[in-house]
Amino acid sequence: MSQTPTSILSVDQWVDDVLGNAKFNSPAAHASAYAPSNIALSKYWGKREVNFNLPVTGSVSISLAEHGTKTGLSVVDAPQHDITLNGEEVDASQSFAIKLSQWLDRVLPNNLKLRVDTYNTVPTAAGLASSASGFAALTLATNSLMGWQLPEHKLSALARLGSGSASRSLWHGFVKWQAGEQPNGSDSVAFLLKHQWPQLRVGLLTVSSQKKAVSSREGMARTIATSALYKQWPEQANSDLTVIETAIEAGDFETMAGTAENNAMSMHATMAAAWPPLVYWQPDSLTQMHKVWQLREQGLPLYLTMDAGPNLKLLFEAKHQSDVEVAFPEVQVITPFG
Numbered sequence: 001m002s003q004t005p006t007s008i009l010s011v012d013q014w015v016d017d018v019l020g021n022a023k024f025n026s027p028a029a030h031a032s033a034y035a036p037s038n039i040a041l042s043k044y045w046g047k048r049e050v051n052f053n054l055p056v057t058g059s060v061s062i063s064l065a066e067h068g069t070k071t072g073l074s075v076v077d078a079p080q081h082d083i084t085l086n087g088e089e090v091d092a093s094q095s096f097a098i099k100l101s102q103w104l105d106r107v108l109p110n111n112l113k114l115r116v117d118t119y120n121t122v123p124t125a126a127g128l129a130s131s132a133s134g135f136a137a138l139t140l141a142t143n144s145l146m147g148w149q150l151p152e153h154k155l156s157a158l159a160r161l162g163s164g165s166a167s168r169s170l171w172h173g174f175v176k177w178q179a180g181e182q183p184n185g186s187d188s189v190a191f192l193l194k195h196q197w198p199q200l201r202v203g204l205l206t207v208s209s210q211k212k213a214v215s216s217r218e219g220m221a222r223t224i225a226t227s228a229l230y231k232q233w234p235e236q237a238n239s240d241l242t243v244i245e246t247a248i249e250a251g252d253f254e255t256m257a258g259t260a261e262n263n264a265m266s267m268h269a270t271m272a273a274a275w276p277p278l279v280y281w282q283p284d285s286l287t288q289m290h291k292v293w294q295l296r297e298q299g300l301p302l303y304l305t306m307d308a309g310p311n312l313k314l315l316f317e318a319k320h321q322s323d324v325e326v327a328f329p330e331v332q333v334i335t336p337f338g
Contacts, residue, residue, distance in 0.1 A: 010051075010184070011051050011052060011106070011161070012106060014052075014184045014185075014186070015106050015107055015158070015161075018150070018154050018157070018158065019107065019148065019150075022146065022147070022148045022149070022150075023107065023108075023109060023146075024109050025146050025147045025148070027075050027112065027145050027146055027147075028144070028145050028146075028147065029074065029075070030072065030073065030074045030145070031072070031073050031141045031142070031144035031145035032070065032071060032072040032073065032141055032144075033070070033071060033137050033138075033140035033141035033143075033144060034068060034069070034070045034071075034137055034140075035068050035069055035071075035132075035133045035134075035136035035137035035139075035140060035166075035169045035170060036063040036064050036065055036066070036067065036068035036133055036169060036172055037063070037064045037067050037068045037069070037122050037130065037132055037133040037169065038061040038062065038063045038064060038132055038133070038165065038168045038169050038175065039061055039062055039064060039202060039305060039307065039313050040059045040060070040061045040165070040168075040305075040307065041060050041061060041062060041244050041256065041259075041260040041263070041305065042058075042059050042060050042237060042240045042241040042244045042245075042259070042260065042263050043059055043237065043263055043264065043267045043307070044056065044057050044058070044059040044164065044165075044177070044179075044237070045220055045223065045233065045237070045267045045270065045271075045308075046220050046223065046224050046230065046233070046234075047164070047220055047221075047224075048179075049183070049185070050221075052160075052161065052183075052184060052185035052188070053160050053161055053162075053163070053164045053185070054179070054180065054185050054188050055164060055177070055179050055188065056179065056233075056234050056237075057179055057233075057234050057237040057238050057241070058176065058177055058178045058179045058237075058238065058241050059168070059176070059177050059237075059241065060174060060175065060176045060177070060193070060241055060244055060245055060248070061165070061168045061174070061175050061177070062173070062174055062175075062200070062202060062336050063168075063169070063171065063172045063173055063175065063336055064122070064202065064204075064334050064336065065172065065334050065335060065336055065338060066121065066334075067121050067122050067133075067204070067332075067334060068120075068121060068122065068133035068136075068137070068169070069118060069119065069120050069121070069130065069133035069134045069136070069137040070118075070119045070121075070137060071116065071117065071118045071119075071134070071137040071138050071141045072116075072117040072118075072141065073114050073115070073116055073117075073138075073141045073142065073145045074114065074115045075112065075113070075114060075115075076113050076114060076115045077113075078113050079113070080092055080101065080113060081097075081100070081101045081104055081113050081114050081115070081116060082113070082114070082115040082116070083096075083097050083100060083101070083115075083116045083118070084115075084116070084117050084118065085118050085119075085120070086118070086119055086120060087119070099162065100116065100134075100138065100162070103135065103138065103161060103162045104116075104138075104142070106161070107142060107146075107158065108142075108146070114145075116138070118134060118137070118138075120133070120134065131162070131163040131165070131166065131216075132163050132165035132166045132168065132169040133166075133169045134162075134163070134166070135159050135162030135163040135166035135169075136159045136166045136167075136168075136169035136170050137169075138159075138162065139155050139158050139159040139162070139166070139170070140155065140170065143155055152170060152171075152191070153189040153191065154189075155170060156168075156170055156177075156189040156190045156191070157185060157186065157188065157189050160185065160188065160189070164177075165177075167188075167189060167190040168190045170190070171190075171192040172336070172337075173192055173193065173196065173336065173337065174192070174193040174195060174197075174248055175190050175191065175192055175193065176190060176191060176193055176241075176245065177189070177190040178190070178191075193245070193248065195248050195249055195251075196337050197248070197251065197336070197337055198318075198337045198338075199317045199318045199319070200253075200315075200317060200318075200335075200336055200337065201314075201315075201316050201317060201318055201321055201324075201333055201334065201335060201336075202313055202314065202315060202333075202334040202336060203313065203314035203315075203316065203324055203328065203331040203332065203333050203334070204311065204312075204313060204314075204331065204332040204334065205288055205311060205312040205313070205314060205328060205330065205331055206311050206330075206332075207282055207284045207285050207288065207310040207311050207312065208282060208309075208310045208311065212280060212308070212309050212310075214278060214280075216307075216308045219271060219274075219278050219280075219308055222274045222275075222276075222278055223270055223271050223274045223278060225274075226274045226275040227270050227271070227273040227274040227275075228273055229269060229270045229273040230270050230273075230274075232270075233266070233267070233270050236263070236266055237263065237267075240259050240260075240262070240263040243255065243259045244256050244259050244260060244263075247259065253301065253317055254301060256315075257301075257303035257315040257316075258303060260303065260305045260315060261303045261304055261305055261315075263305075264304070264305040264306050264307075268280070268281070268306065271308075280306075280308050280309050280310055281306075281310055282310040284310075285306070285310045285311075285312065288304075288312050288328075289304060289312065291327070291328075292304045292312070292314065295327055300316075300320060300323055300324075300327075301316065301317070301320060302314060302315070302316045302320065302324060303315040303316070314328070314331065318335075321333060
């Protein structure tokens with residue numbers, strides 16, 4: 001559970017081993033790719049190693065269809081990467097540009113610079129997994145631009161270097177990210193689960209689209225270092241993952257969704273027990289949560305999950321969509337298998 005440092009050089013060496021001679025391929029003129037955001041049903045919260053972005057536990061997620069990131073790449077003659085986000089230039093000193101540039105410099109030949117045009121269809125850094133879809137789309141687009149032709153498990157590992165959850169955003173559907181055991185993260189990769197669930201719906205309730213004050217990376221480190229409850233988290237997270245994966249295979253909605261909600265509440269409890277307390281919820285988050293619980297007491301099979309942010313994700317099935325839309329007129333309903 002400790003965040004053991006690994007030298008940056010060893011990460012670079014691992015990247016070179018993964019790419020081999022393909023790292024020095026001549027780039028195409030242009031490439032683009034789309035990747036969906038994803039919502040973890042069983043969460044990972046905490047890294048066992050920070051430079052390789054290796055999680056303490058595995059996780060399983062559901063993708064968000066058309067809600068995600070499209071990224072276009074082209075080669076530029078410039079001293080640094082030229083980055084835009086939703087049509088606006090991003091200053092090279094901003095953390096978003098720094099992380100993206102570091103990832104590109106790690107995987108590209110020396111002195112190759114790109115123009116990166118990124119468009120998010122979800123709010124950025126608001127707990128809706130924009131970094132996951134962003135680095136997944138960047139990985140897929142770079143794979144195309146450079147002609148790497150890498151297998152999916154290696155693309156998943158490369159995406160993970162930018163954002164842990166990006167390892168799960170290469171696919172549409174249910175995706176499992178295994179924690180792995182290797183110190184270089186070669187086995188900490190995600191893969192698509194075969195089960196399809198056409199009736200499953202995910203509802204987005206956006207309480208706030210503002211950038212959160214504490215990043216997930218910083219929040220994980222604080223929770224591990226200061227929360228007395230965290231020692232119980234890995235065991236529960238691993239158990240919940242098994243229950244949820246089994247429920248997905250069986251098409252057991254209430255077990256899957258109920259376990260996902262309990263998993264999210266437990267994760268947020270470990271955060272709240274950190275010092276200083278880490279609370280991503282806002283007052284309206286609690287109002288909406290109580291509304292979900294009240295509706296469920298009245299017989300509506302409706303559940304929620306929340307990542308590191310104030311926004312709710314509702315879990316329900318198609319036959320109850322009209323009831324959910326009446327109760328939450330502002331909800332955005334996603335059909336992951338549509």
